[in-house]
Amino acid sequence: xxxxxxxxxxxxxxxxxxxxxxxxxxSRCRRCDELYFPAARSCTRCSxxxxxxxxxGSEGLLWSWTIQGYLPKAPxxxxxxxxxxxxxxxxxxxxxSGIKVESRLTVAxxxxxxxxxxxxxxxxxYRVAPDGEPIFTYAFAPALPAAA
Amino acid sequence: MDDVAIIxxxxxxxxxxxxxxxxxxxAYAVREALADAGVPWEAVGxxxxxxxxxxxxxxxxxxxxxxxxxxxxxxNGCATGGSALASVIAAIRxxxxxxxxxxxxxxxxxxxxxxxxxxxxxxxWYGQTGLMLTTQFFALKTRRYLHEHGISEDALVRVAQRxxxxxxxxxxxxxxxxxxxxxxxxxMPVNLPxxxxxxxxxxxxxxxxxxCSARAARRYAGKAVLVKAAVVxxxxxxxxxxxxxxxAAHQAPAPTVTASHAAFEQAGVGPGDIDVIQLQDxxxxxxxxxxxxxxxxAHGEQERLLREGATEIGGRLPINTDGxxxxxxxxxxxxxxxxxxxxxxxxxxxxGARQVPGRxxxxxxxxxxxxxxxAVTILQAG
Ligand SMILES: [Zn+2]
Numbered sequence: 001x002x003x004x005x006x007x008x009x010x011x012x013x014x015x016x017x018x019x020x021x022x023x024x025x026x027s028r029c030r031r032c033d034e035l036y037f038p039a040a041r042s043c044t045r046c047s048x049x050x051x052x053x054x055x056x057g058s059e060g061l062l063w064s065w066t067i068q069g070y071l072p073k074a075p076x077x078x079x080x081x082x083x084x085x086x087x088x089x090x091x092x093x094x095x096x097s098g099i100k101v102e103s104r105l106t107v108a109x110x111x112x113x114x115x116x117x118x119x120x121x122x123x124x125x126y127r128v129a130p131d132g133e134p135i136f137t138y139a140f141a142p143a144l145p146a147a148a
Numbered sequence: 149m150d151d152v153a154i155i156x157x158x159x160x161x162x163x164x165x166x167x168x169x170x171x172x173x174x175a176y177a178v179r180e181a182l183a184d185a186g187v188p189w190e191a192v193g194x195x196x197x198x199x200x201x202x203x204x205x206x207x208x209x210x211x212x213x214x215x216x217x218x219x220x221x222x223x224n225g226c227a228t229g230g231s232a233l234a235s236v237i238a239a240i241r242x243x244x245x246x247x248x249x250x251x252x253x254x255x256x257x258x259x260x261x262x263x264x265x266x267x268x269x270x271x272x273w274y275g276q277t278g279l280m281l282t283t284q285f286f287a288l289k290t291r292r293y294l295h296e297h298g299i300s301e302d303a304l305v306r307v308a309q310r311x312x313x314x315x316x317x318x319x320x321x322x323x324x325x326x327x328x329x330x331x332x333x334x335x336m337p338v339n340l341p342x343x344x345x346x347x348x349x350x351x352x353x354x355x356x357x358x359x360c361s362a363r364a365a366r367r368y369a370g371k372a373v374l375v376k377a378a379v380v381x382x383x384x385x386x387x388x389x390x391x392x393x394x395x396a397a398h399q400a401p402a403p404t405v406t407a408s409h410a411a412f413e414q415a416g417v418g419p420g421d422i423d424v425i426q427l428q429d430x431x432x433x434x435x436x437x438x439x440x441x442x443x444x445x446a447h448g449e450q451e452r453l454l455r456e457g458a459t460e461i462g463g464r465l466p467i468n469t470d471g472x473x474x475x476x477x478x479x480x481x482x483x484x485x486x487x488x489x490x491x492x493x494x495x496x497x498x499x500g501a502r503q504v505p506g507r508x509x510x511x512x513x514x515x516x517x518x519x520x521x522x523a524v525t526i527l528q529a530g
Binding site: 010011014026034035036037038044045063064065066067068069070072073074075076077078088090091092097098099100101102103104110115126137 | 264278287289338396
């Protein structure tokens with residue numbers, strides 16, 4: 001296992017490391033309170049442009065999900081080929097504030113995913129850099145055993 | 149406002165035409181439409197058109213004749229055709245030209261589209277980590293919609309089954325083989341709950357329309373179809389659109405809902421008055437959602453309507469009589485105008501084996517494109 005303390009990330013600015021683990025970072029409009037992920041420069045709700053960094057947390061409920069069944073073309077850069085591609089889960093996770101964050105899921109089994117289940121943020125290696133180091137992205141995993 | 153009429157329709161068959169460029173297929177469609185209208189290219193005073201992957205529309209003038217007309221390139225994703233049509237109508241209404249042409253065509257590489265994040269105002273990681281796929285969006289939106297409205301996955305199969313059934317009656321469609329319920333329900337999982345035969349494929353083809361003011365229409369040979377409304381709308385904050393790394397806590401209606409409302413208001417009719425319907429069906433789930441977003445049924449009512457045959461050619465709400473995107477494939481630039489060509493054929497009683505019975509008087513078309521553009525037309529038999 002590789003350490004999750006100093007992983008190489010495809011999207012480092014999206015993740016904050018806190019004592020209890022990774023957490024997602026977005027932004028909040030100071031004028032109308034709307035939240036954004038990733039952090040936005042301007043607010044599409046009120047057209048304001050005064051936003052501040054805002055923590056979105058690390059737990060939520062699965063709002064919708066699918067399974068990516070074929071190898072995406074570039075710009076996907078996992079390094080896989082059609083021969084060794086493994087389907088991966090994708091979903092929207094509803095965070096406590098109500099914003100839904102799109103994410104890879106650690107699970108790609110239709111029997112193990114259902115709308116409304118509790119999900120927790122983690123990091124997942126999705127490709128290997130030329131120096132052999134794994135590159136991580138944020139992902140959500142079921143927070144409880146998925147057995148219904 | 150002055151009514152505008154469609155006096156000529158033209159289509160290059162959809163599918164794959166090796167050896168013929170996308171532009172050549174677009175020019176073919178324009179020539180067909182001009183011949184249908186009895187109008188020479190030299191008489192056309194304005195043109196709008198577009199393709200996603202087959203080059204500039206104004207290059208069609210190299211094939212049709214360099215007459216010096218204003219020919220504007222349109223790029224609005226899947227709503228390119230609808231946007232070109234709305235632009236031609238505005239130009240004719242403004243008095244800019246008496247006769248205008250709207251054209252769309254395309255020729256795509258095989259397989260799914262692979263957009264670049266920067267073109268859409270997104271960061272590279274979104275594409276690199278495998279989240280920037282239109283098929284994922286359709287699946288995620290469909291999954292949530294089925295959940296919220298108590299619709300089973302059988303409804304997705306029925307949408308596709310009807311599309312291929314209608315495509316089999318359309319000599320210009322790409323997929324002309326009927327598929328059984330099981331063939332569709334057991335096809336490869338692409339993005340569950342959507343499977344292989346529930347998705348359309350990128351394809352090739354061209355479609356064109358010749359338009360003029362309704363007052364002038366009788367001077368030309370074509371059978372006029374009146375445009376009662378042509379509306380383009382984009383997304384609002386909070387609507388659930390393609391390429392969204394996140395969704396707002398409070399959801400807003402899709403651009404289709406606002407475009408549809410505006411079109412019905414402009415035309416002075418309601419959904420119950422429409423006799424034949426074309427809805428964007430890039431996938432089964434989208435068509436299901438678009439049935440309600442365009443006002444043709446309540447959310448959740450779709451499964452019953454499909455099971456009862458209401459959306460079949462002989463039913464109360466005939467949808468995608470030409471087989472839609474599922475049977476025709478999707479050359480992005482041409483897709484929206486193919487829908488209009490089909491409705492014109494239906495209103496002109498020229499749809500052959502797929503003709504809706506009982507002389508349809510009002511028709512409706514709807515396209516939806518990334519990143520949240522909807523275009524709606526309401527057409528009336530002349
Ligand atoms: Zn704001």
